[in-house]
Every structure is written in structure tokens, then in C-alpha cells.
Amino acid sequence: MDLPSNILTLLGVMLGLTLGSFLNVVIMRFPSQLYFQWQKECRDYLDIENQGDIRKSPNIIFPRSHCFSCKANLSFVQNIPILSFVALRGRCAHCAAIISPQYPVVETLGAIATTIALLNFGLTFPAAGAMIFSYCLIVLGFIDLREKLLPDEITLPLLWLGLIINIEGTFASLEASVIGAIFGYLILWSLFWTFKLVTGKEGMGYGDFKFLAALGAWLGWQMLPLVLLMASSMALFAGVIGIISKRLDRGETIAFGPYLAIAGYLVFYLGQNAIEVYLRLSNF
Ligand SMILES: [Zn+2]
Known part of the structure; x- marks a missing residue:
């Protein structure tokens, strides 16, 4: 209408x-x-x-x-x-x-x-999808900020919903969505284990893997590098600010969920444009 x-x-x-x-x-x-x-x-x-x-x-x-x-x-x-x-x-x-x-x-x-x-x-139907996506990101971001917790009860339904909504290719092709869900999980899972084997510390939680898998299902695998790049730059920036302002102890972990949420949201609306601009620029 x-x-x-x-x-x-x-x-x-x-x-x-x-x-x-x-x-x-x-x-x-x-x-x-x-x-x-x-x-x-x-x-x-x-x-x-x-x-x-x-x-x-x-x-x-x-x-x-x-x-x-x-x-x-x-x-x-x-x-x-x-x-x-x-x-x-x-x-x-x-x-x-x-x-x-x-x-x-x-x-x-x-x-x-x-x-x-x-x-x-x-x-329209996609507008309802976009709203549910945004609401889940807001809730996940704030719960992680407060409790350092990304509940399965929200991340997993968000993942399934992303796959279902993209059956018709609403926001990404079904293929890109399925591969996005798989790679979203695997990227952070392998980073987690590499980091843990090298340093003996845990830098993230399993909730982060599921959250990125959900973002992959909604946005398609092509958007995952952009999401990760944005989320980790913001988290790094916030971490440095936190250490300088002494609000964060060295070695203390910060919740990654809020940054995944912000990056996922921006890429949902701007990702396609950002990639096109990048490709055009890199052609010169
Ligand atoms: Zn009161």
C-alpha cells in the first residue's frame, strides 16, 4: 500500500x-x-x-x-x-x-x-521483517551491554527467521543466506579457538557466534566481512577509549554484541551501496 x-x-x-x-x-x-x-x-x-x-x-x-x-x-x-x-x-x-x-x-x-x-x-511484508530484525538487534545489544549475555532464545529464532524470510530472496538470495549463517558461526568459532589455543584466554562467547550466524542469514555471506570489520573497529575504538579513561581494566573483555548489532543494522540498510562504492573506487 x-x-x-x-x-x-x-x-x-x-x-x-x-x-x-x-x-x-x-x-x-x-x-x-x-x-x-x-x-x-x-x-x-x-x-x-x-x-x-x-x-x-x-x-x-x-x-x-x-x-x-x-x-x-x-x-x-x-x-x-x-x-x-x-x-x-x-x-x-x-x-x-x-x-x-x-x-x-x-x-x-x-x-x-x-x-x-x-x-x-x-x-509491506519486508518492512515487518526489517522491524523485527531491528528490534532483535536493539534487545540483543542492550542485554549484552548490561549482562554480557546473548540469549539463545533470541539469537537462534533470529537466525531461523533470516533463513525463512530469504526463501523468497527478500534481503539476500537463499543460497547467500544459508552460506552466511554457516560462515557467520564458523568465522568467530575459529577465531575463538585460535585465540584460546594461543593465549589460553577466551575472547568471546558462543552467543557472539550465533549472533553473527543470524546476521549472515539475514544479510547474506557477502556482507559478513563488512560487518566484522565495522564491529571490530568500533569495539577496538571503545576498548582503547575505555582503557585511556580507566573505565576498563586491561585484560577485561568488552561485550562484542552491541558492536555486532550496530554494524549489522548499518550494513542491512547501507551494505549494498557501500560495496558498490568500494568496487567502483577500486576500479580506478
Ligand atoms: Zn520510586
Whole structure:
């Protein structure tokens, strides 16, 4: 359906802000839900009784949105994305605890990603694909940043979805997509083992391999070198800044997921152009 771009923009911003606040909930609650499950599985496996600490499993839907400091529930108005953050000047209305700037940041990213998807593809099936892709990247990037964890529960469905969506060659040919998934995993897997055998240290996690495999499935194998180049330059840059500003100890690892997410997103929209420009330049 052809809609004028101002209507698509409005739609994108409204939809994106709403979904963005849901993405925040996933980012904040999904990891603790996973830790809870893993602890329970370990206890069950080792046949250990639950030692008095019978908490309810945290859940994406319940409890309602509340302040992390004083646990006061948020009213409907206080749940409105960005506007409520601005109106409250970033503090809880009940206890004045500082609200993490992550909330408005993720909501804004959600709005931008949704609008870009709609403006690029219109109200189409590929636009829905581009949105889901962007949302997964936002969630994975922020969870990895906070917890140094890229959950299989997100990376693996993202991988499958990339393969399925490219059956019709939506964003890459099916062949490029399948090879991309395989090579995405293998490149980082072999780097990991080379690094580990040489230095005895682990520089990455298996989540990174699965994430790059998913990016390969969505973008096609041709884009993987560009993704890796961009992600590792950004990670290197951030690492150097971190060491200079003493916020990062030497030898401490940084989460690679956020950089894979940024690079994957940029290459999704700009990759084809970047490669064409490169080929044209290298012909001179
Ligand atoms: Zn509070």
C-alpha cells in the first residue's frame, strides 16, 4: 500500500515508541527470568531442595511497570514513552530515584528503526521483517551491554527467521543466506579457538557466534566481512577509549554484541551501496 511519507513517519514514531517501551521491559526482565530458570534447572538436576528462597519467576508481563527503587506502580500517564521521562526530569514521581536514561534511549531507537523500516519498504511484508530484525538487534545489544549475555532464545529464532524470510530472496538470495549463517558461526568459532589455543584466554562467547550466524542469514555471506570489520573497529575504538579513561581494566573483555548489532543494522540498510562504492573506487 502506498502511503505518503509523512503518514508513514507518524505511524513509525507512534508504533516505534510503543514497541520501544516493550523492548525496555524485555531488556530489563528477560535476563533475570533466564537466571531464575537456570538456577531452578541446576537445583532440579542436583536434586537440591529449594532453600527457603521460593521466589516467583520474574515474568515479562507481570508485575506491572514499577519503579526499581521504591516499587511504586507507574500510572498510565507515567508509562507514556519519552514524554513521561521528560516531564519527570528522569526521576521517579514517588521517591525521586533516578530513572535510567536507557528507557528513553531504547524508545527513541525503536521509533527511529520503525520509521526507517516503513519509509524504506512502505507498509509491506519486508518492512515487518526489517522491524523485527531491528528490534532483535536493539534487545540483543542492550542485554549484552548490561549482562554480557546473548540469549539463545533470541539469537537462534533470529537466525531461523533470516533463513525463512530469504526463501523468497527478500534481503539476500537463499543460497547467500544459508552460506552466511554457516560462515557467520564458523568465522568467530575459529577465531575463538585460535585465540584460546594461543593465549589460553577466551575472547568471546558462543552467543557472539550465533549472533553473527543470524546476521549472515539475514544479510547474506557477502556482507559478513563488512560487518566484522565495522564491529571490530568500533569495539577496538571503545576498548582503547575505555582503557585511556580507566573505565576498563586491561585484560577485561568488552561485550562484542552491541558492536555486532550496530554494524549489522548499518550494513542491512547501507551494505549494498557501500560495496558498490568500494568496487567502483577500486576500479580506478
Ligand atoms: Zn520510586
